[in-house]
Amino acid sequence: xxxxxxxxxxxxxxxxxxxxxxxxxxxxxxxxxxxxxxxxxxxxxxxxxxxxxxxxxxxxxxxxxxxxxxxxxxxxxxxxxxxxxxxxxxxxxxxxxxxxxxxxxxxxxxxxxxxxxxxxxxxxxxxxxxxxxxxxxxxxxxxxxxxxxxxxxxxxxxxxxxxxxxxxxxxxxxxxxxxxxxxxxxxxxxxxxxxxxxxxxxxxxxxxxxxxxxxxxxxxxxxxxxxxxxxxxxxxxxxxxxxxxxxxxxxxxxxxxxxxxxxxxxxxxxxxxxxxxxxxxxxxxxxxxxxxxxxxxxxxxxxxxxxxxxxxxxxxxxxxxxxxxxxxxxxxxxxxxxxxxxxxxxxxxxxxxxxxxxxxxxxxxxxxxxxxxxxxxxxxxxxxxxxxxxxxxxxxxxxxxxxxxxxxxxxxxxxxxxxxxxxxxxxxxxxxx
Ligand SMILES: C[S@@+](CC[C@H](N)C(=O)[O-])C[C@H]1O[C@@H](n2cnc3c(N)ncnc32)[C@H](O)[C@@H]1O
Numbered sequence: 001x002x003x004x005x006x007x008x009x010x011x012x013x014x015x016x017x018x019x020x021x022x023x024x025x026x027x028x029x030x031x032x033x034x035x036x037x038x039x040x041x042x043x044x045x046x047x048x049x050x051x052x053x054x055x056x057x058x059x060x061x062x063x064x065x066x067x068x069x070x071x072x073x074x075x076x077x078x079x080x081x082x083x084x085x086x087x088x089x090x091x092x093x094x095x096x097x098x099x100x101x102x103x104x105x106x107x108x109x110x111x112x113x114x115x116x117x118x119x120x121x122x123x124x125x126x127x128x129x130x131x132x133x134x135x136x137x138x139x140x141x142x143x144x145x146x147x148x149x150x151x152x153x154x155x156x157x158x159x160x161x162x163x164x165x166x167x168x169x170x171x172x173x174x175x176x177x178x179x180x181x182x183x184x185x186x187x188x189x190x191x192x193x194x195x196x197x198x199x200x201x202x203x204x205x206x207x208x209x210x211x212x213x214x215x216x217x218x219x220x221x222x223x224x225x226x227x228x229x230x231x232x233x234x235x236x237x238x239x240x241x242x243x244x245x246x247x248x249x250x251x252x253x254x255x256x257x258x259x260x261x262x263x264x265x266x267x268x269x270x271x272x273x274x275x276x277x278x279x280x281x282x283x284x285x286x287x288x289x290x291x292x293x294x295x296x297x298x299x300x301x302x303x304x305x306x307x308x309x310x311x312x313x314x315x316x317x318x319x320x321x322x323x324x325x326x327x328x329x330x331x332x333x334x335x336x337x338x339x340x341x342x343x344x345x346x347x348x349x350x351x352x353x354x355x356x357x358x359x360x361x362x363x364x365x366x367x368x369x370x371x372x373x374x375x376x377x378x379x380x381x382x383x384x385x386x387x388x389x390x391x392x393x394x395x396x397x398x399x400x401x402x403x404x405x406x407x408x409x410x411x412x413x414x415x416x417x418x419x420x421x422x423x424x425x426x427x428x429x430x431x432x433x
Contacts, residue, residue, distance in 0.1 A: 001032065002100045003037050003041050004075065004079075004096055004097050006028055006041050007040075007044035007045050008071055008074040008078050009028065009071060009074070010024045010025050010041070010045050011049070011074035011078065012071045012073075014335070015070055015074060016070035020331060020335065021045060021049055021329065021330070024045075025041070044078055044086075048077050049331045049333065050138065050330040051138050052330075052334055053134050053137075053138040054129050054135045054138045055077045055080045055081055056077070056135075057132055057135035058080055058084075058125050058135070059073070059114070061125055062114040063114065072101065072104065072107040072110070072111070075097060075101055075107070076111055076114060078097060079114075079115045083115065083118060083119060084122070090119055093115070094116065094119070137160070138163055138333075140334075142338040143333065143336070143338075146341075146373060147159060147323075147372065147373075150372070150373055151372065157411070157413060158372060158411055158412050158413070158419070160413075161411075161412040161413030162327060163327075163330075164327055164413070165327065166325075166328050166418065167204050167205065168204075168207075168209065169196070169202055169203065169225060169227050170182075170202070170214070170222050170224060170225075171222065171225040171253075172201050172202075172221070172222055173201075173221055173222060173260050174200065174201050174261075177216075177221055179195055179201065179203060182203065182216075182222060183203060185216065185221075186203070186205075188215070189213060189214075191209050191213065193205040196227050196415070197399075198400055198415075199231060201257070202230050204227070204416060211224060218287065220287050220288035220289055223253065223284070225253045225257070226328075226418045227417045227418075228370075228420035229370075231420070231422065232254045232366060232368055233258045233261045235422055235424055236258060236364065237364065238261060238262040238312075239262065240262065240264035241265070242262070242265050242312040242313055243265070243266045243269075243311050243312055243313075244258060244267070244311060245269050245311040245358060246258065246268060246270045246315045247271045247272075247299040247317075248271070248272060248299055248316060248319055248351070249270035249271060249278075249281055249294075250270075250274055250277030251280035252281030252282075252284040252285060253284070254315060254317055255270045255284075256288050259288075259290040259291070260288070260290070267292075267293060268293065269292065269293045270293070270294050270295065271296075271297050272295075272297075273297065275296045278294055278296050282294060299354065299355060300350040300354045302354055302358060310358060310359065310360035310363070311359055311360060311363060313364050314358065314359050315366050316351060316352060316355060316368065317368045317369075318348040318351060318352070318367065318369050318376075319347055319348070319351075320344055320369035320371040321336055321341055321344055321371045321373060322336075322370050323336070323370075323371050323372050323373060324370040324371050324372050324412055324419020324421075325370045325419065326412070327412065327418065328418070341376070342375075344376060345376055348369070348376060349383070349384070352367065356384075359427045361390075361428065361429045361430045362427065362429045363426070363427050364394070364424060364425070364427075365424075365425045365426075366425075367380075367381055367422070367423045367424075368420065368422050370418060371419065372409065372411055372412060372421070374404070377407060378407050378409070381393070381407050381423040384425075385406065389428075390427055390428045391427060392425065392426045392428060393406045395424075396408040396423075400415060407421055407424075409421050
């Protein structure tokens with residue numbers, strides 16, 4: 001098996017067909033048995049997506065005209081990535097990458113020539129890339145502009161953080177064990193990690209570890225979830241007897257956390273439009289031995305699934321651009337388009353408006369996104385408040401994030417967290433006349 005070829009084919013699915021990296025990689029890895037090979041293919045695919053805009057610029061400098069063959073282009077990027085970003089010996093990187101092109105003789109000599117030219121001219125080419133913003137920051141131009149517009153002072157940090165590998169963070173199931181006891185279990189397996197001071201369930205691991213090595217994972221002692229996402233359950237402040245609605249719930253990370261936090265709920269109803277993703281909610285709840293009512297339905301059209309009884313708490317983890325989790329899904333930089341943002345904003349608005357009537361007077365709705373764009377976040381909530389006289393924003397007083405016009409924003413990388421946004425809305429109690 002030529003691991004470079006497998007990686008190139010995965011990348012070609014992303015670059016040419018617009019498939020998500022997770023889907024393309026999961027599919028390709030089914031045929032790869034060796035753990036070492038799997039890890040190498042994964043590192044190549046994630047790395048090339050992370051550095052795509054830089055590598056593509058360098059490739060353009062090495063070619064007279066753009067490469068039309070998507071597989072060969074992907075292989076060239078895989079070659080360049082190894083030479084600049086990996087500790088693979090250059091001669092091995094070149095010969096193995098060239099070997100991967102053996103079925104296309106023209107491509108074999110082209111890749112050989114361009115990788116060798118790169119090695120000869122590496123310093124000058126990298127200097128040139130540093131002067132061209134898209135290549136230097138390895139982001140598409142529209143996204144750089146959008147982030148600079150929203151966060152002029154923090155943009156550079158956000159863009160640099162987007163290119164880092166994210167930490168693996170665990171959520172300890174505090175209904176079953178304490179964080180201190182779980183840290184000891186981890187230490188017993190030689191897995192090092194530290195508590196996150198402002199989030200009672202979170203442990204940040206020093207190095208990612210396979211979930212099968214996490215003590216008690218299968219038995220529901222722990223889950224994998226970024227710290228930023230673990231803040232939702234606390235903000236929702238669920239109390240015994242509450243009826244809770246979790247809309248846009250799949251794959252159920254926050255659903256499970258809410259249930260772990262408060263075992264005496266009257267009911268939790270989890271809704272998602274995607275049946276396959278809903279299956280993952282079911283699997284996650286099963287592992288954790290938790291119960292919820294799972295509904296496959298459109299959150300923007302509650303009349304098709306709502307039983308007419310109001311909810312004391314609603315979590316709306318809205319579908320969004322996911323620009324706050326680029327570290328975890330670097331293919332977002334390749335697949336997301338500027339025009340998607342307006343469409344997502346419209347979808348978020350329609351869901352928010354449709355579910356607001358389901359909230360009981362005096363109840364709380366937590367609006368969340370994993371985006372750093374104001375259009376999806378504070379401007380969305382601000383417009384909602386203007387149109388809904390019975391909605392009041394409650395300020396979030398926390399040791400993390402930035403307060404804006406409304407809501408609270410975590411910018412990617414703050415305390416090693418994903419980029420996230422939260423706004424807490426309360427519905428005014430009924431006025432008696
Ligand atoms: C950010 S993810 C939710 C993550 C989840 N809350 C968690 O913590 O694991 C957004 C979800 O919204 C769902 N979604 C998108 N449009 C929807 C709609 N109109 N109605 C219901 N769910 C929708 C997607 O299928 C996706 O699972």
